[in-house]
Amino acid sequence: MAHKPGIDEELLAEVAAQNQKKEDKRRRHAEYLRLYKAHKRATDPVQKAKEAVYQKDYTTRNLKHIVSRNKERYKANKLRAVEHMGGTCVDCGGTFHHAAFDFHHVDNRAADMVDSWLHWTWERIEAELAKCVMLCANCHRVRHYNQDKE
Numbered sequence: 001m002a003h004k005p006g007i008d009e010e011l012l013a014e015v016a017a018q019n020q021k022k023e024d025k026r027r028r029h030a031e032y033l034r035l036y037k038a039h040k041r042a043t044d045p046v047q048k049a050k051e052a053v054y055q056k057d058y059t060t061r062n063l064k065h066i067v068s069r070n071k072e073r074y075k076a077n078k079l080r081a082v083e084h085m086g087g088t089c090v091d092c093g094g095t096f097h098h099a100a101f102d103f104h105h106v107d108n109r110a111a112d113m114v115d116s117w118l119h120w121t122w123e124r125i126e127a128e129l130a131k132c133v134m135l136c137a138n139c140h141r142v143r144h145y146n147q148d149k150e
C-alpha cells in the first residue's frame with residue numbers, strides 16, 4: 001500500500017505487525033475448526049450423517065460447476081504431465097495433441113488405461129508418472145497387442 005510522505009514508518013510497521021497477528025489468529029482458528037470438525041465426524045454419527053446430506057446437496061446444487069472445474073483440472077494436469085514426460089511418444093518419438101497421449105503403466109496392467117489419477121494433486125501424479133512411459137494412442141495399442149500375444 002502506498003503511503004503519503006510524513007506518515008510514521010513505525011506506525012506502519014505496527015499496523016503490519018497487528019495485521020500479521022490477526023492473520024495468524026485466523027489461521028490457528030481455521031486449523032482448530034478443521035480438527036474439531038474431523039473429530040466430530042469421527043465420533044458423532046448424527047454429525048456425520050448431517051455432513052453427508054449437506055455434501056450431497058452441495059454436489060447436486062453445484063454439479064455443473066464441479067464438473068467443469070474437474071475437467072479444467074484434468075486438462076491442466078494432463079498438459080503438465082505430457083510436458084513432464086518430455087512431450088514425445090517413447091516408441092515412435094512423435095509429438096501429438098495431448099489427448100492422443102496415454103500413460104502406460106510399465107509393471108501394472110490393471111492400472112493402465114485408467115487415468116482418473118490425473119485428478120490427483122501434482123505430487124501424487126508425479127509419483128504415478130514415475131511408473132509410466134508416455135505413448136501415443138497408436139503405439140499404446142500396438143504395445144498392448146504385443147503384450148497380449150505374449
Ligand SMILES: [Zn+2]
Nearest residue numbers: 089092136139
Ligand atoms: Zn507413438
